[in-house]
Amino acid sequence: MSSELEQIVNSPGLWLASALMVIAVAAMAVIFFNTGLKEAKRIQIPKERYGAGIRSAAISAIGPSISPVIILLSMVALVGAPTTWMRLSDVGAGRTEIAVISMAANAVGAEAGTASFGIEAFTSSLWAMALNNFGWLFVVLALTHRMDKGVELLYSKFDxxxxxxxxxxxxxxxxxxxxxxxxxxxxxxxxxxxxxxxxxxxxxxxxxxxxxxxxxxxxxxxxxxxxxxxxxxxxxxxxx
Amino acid sequence: MDVQNKYYRTLVKFGIGAMIYACIANFIPPIYISAKYGTFPGLSGIFKLWGLVAATYGISWIVQPTAYFPTVGVAGSYVGWLAGSVGDIRMTSANMALKSAEYEADTHEGKVIANLATCTSVFVSVAAIMLFTLIGGRVVPLLPQAVLDAFNYILPALFGSIYIDLLLKNPRGGLLTIACIAVILLFSGNILELNSGLVTILAVALGILANRVIFVYDKNKSSVKID
Incomplete structure (x- = not known):
């Protein structure tokens, strides 16, 4: 990556633009956690039982959260820190994002990780990752509340x-x-x-x-x- | 029941709001870079890229959230798909939390615990990614090669541990399911050439079928006894 591109992919503006998505992920987790905690108290789940659940979840998440560190470092080398930070904190896994970067770079005649990967290939990668993640987000947005009704229907219709x-x-x-x-x-x-x-x-x-x-x-x-x-x-x- | 419904309605309301915001935030970096450096690929370029990713992942967009829904529920779907890593981090944490809190997944209490667990796992993974993005480049090269190599075994060990838990609860269903999936995976590469999204839905269908076979077998057996 040229030093000029390196400055662009790690620029403060891109950190800010990427932060918007990470904020969405963290804020949603905080809101859902608070809603869950209120409900746990309302239905009188003993504190020691939900506390044990929360501790266990935190400990169990450490290992699989560490496992993508190698792929994370490869991704930082390909597209810089802010984009890696955003895209690994949201929808797709590291290997999916790297595959998408590679496809998007090829689409504009460049190859990821080589000198041919310039600002045009980087922009193409950003669009491709956004379009790919949008697929999942849109389906979850459109279907989740409907699927919940579907499960309720199954319970009412069958054994x-x-x-x-x-x-x-x-x-x-x-x-x-x-x-x-x-x-x-x-x-x-x-x-x-x-x-x-x-x-x-x-x-x-x-x-x-x-x-x-x-x-x-x-x-x-x-x-x-x-x-x-x-x-x-x-x-x-x-x-x- | 009404108050319980209120809880789910609240989750759906926040979930839809957050997903709409996320859909917009998702496009801010490419819009920002395209506008600042004049590198917008044009609508035809966007369609070309969309075609590429849709051809590769389009089936997974639909199949995965649908196939995972019965397991992760409303909270797990919204939080899980937005944060990603549903299979290896969110479901694992929810499963371990249910085991520690001693609730079943299909009860209201179990769903509340699974929601708390999914959110907790997001706090951990977002913090880990932030930390590694900032300091990973300096710390990782200092680790011995043996430790780095052992990272390859994190996920197999994780799923081995989780599956044995499920197997202890339902030995016949667990054995039948894993045997069927192993056969499919052994042959899907060369013969069936299946997309990974399709293999996921096939695996879920096999799990359901295995439990259906056991359900019908047990039902017939008990009716024979009564006769």
Whole structure:
């Protein structure tokens, strides 16, 4: 990246323009959190129970929040800090954003990460990321309140036991997909044995914590963090 | 029930407002740079870019929010899709919070806890991204290579831990679902050439189908016993 472009992509104006979206994300989380907290108090969920939930959520979010750091640094090198900050704080994951940057640069005859990536390619990338994220935002805006009514309708029309199982089945399907897609490459059907070891080690630790210490609430809150660290360590040590 | 509905109506009201604001904020950086440097690609350029991203991600725009909705609900959809990382951060945190607070996901209490958890996970991830954007370039090179390599195993370990939790609650459904999805993924690359959005919806359908098979099997078994 030329030094002139580097100044543009890290300019104070772009930091400000990017901040508007990060503010939206943070403000929405604050508003929803306050609304949830009020409701928790109104329906008399004991403080220690929702407190345990909040602590556990915070601890569990640390690991997966750290995991995109490498891709974050590559993205900073491609499009600068403000855009990376904005786009990784909102809708798409790092790998999606990098793929979009690459496509948008190609569309104007440039290549991301090379000298050919100038202001025109950067503008094209900004538009492409915005258009891609808009797809998700628009669908969520248009469909969420309607889907909620759809679930209510299902409960009123069908056996409620079956609908509970249907919802549980969709959760199993989602996590099953997220898990297996980590292990099996969809494009080459290759199985990644190192990652299988990480999965098994983490699963065994979770199993031990759940079965051997069922009443230890503090341990339950940090169980995901412990399982994750053990899974990573075992895979790294065995395959270093 | 009315007061409970008021809670959901409040979430929907704030959710719609925030999404409209986010849709506008989303376009401010490209508009700002285009205007300041005179590099607006023109309407034809915009349509060309839209075509490119729609061809690659268009199916996911529709399929993912729809497929994730039964699991993440109203609060998780608005907050989760705006902040992103729904599968690896938001759902994981909500699941762990429900486990720690000891509520089921499909109860009103469970939905309130999942909302608090999703928002908490946004505070953590937004802070982490801000920190890494500002100081990551200086700190990460100082870490030993073994630690950086181990980052590759964060997500597999995370999903391994979460899935075993779900499997303990529903062993038959859990085993049947993961076996079916593994078979689909093993063959989808070469034979089915499926888009990842389609594979997601297929996986959700398989999870539901597996539970349907178990539901019908148990129902038949209990009716045979009664006969």
């Amino acid at each position: 409620s036991k079956w609908i509970k199982m249907l919802l549980a089945g969709s959760t199993l399907g989602l996590f099953g997909y997220l898990l297996t897609s980590q292990l099996i490459s969809r494009t080459s059907s290759n199985v990644n044995y190192q990652k299988i070891v990480a999965v098994l080690a983490a699963a065994v630790v979770t199993l031990i914590i759940t079965k051997a210490f069922p009443n230890n609430k503090r341990l339950k809150e940090v169980s995901l963090g412990i399982s994750m660290i053990v899974g990573m360590a075992v895979a790294q040590i065995l395959f270093k």
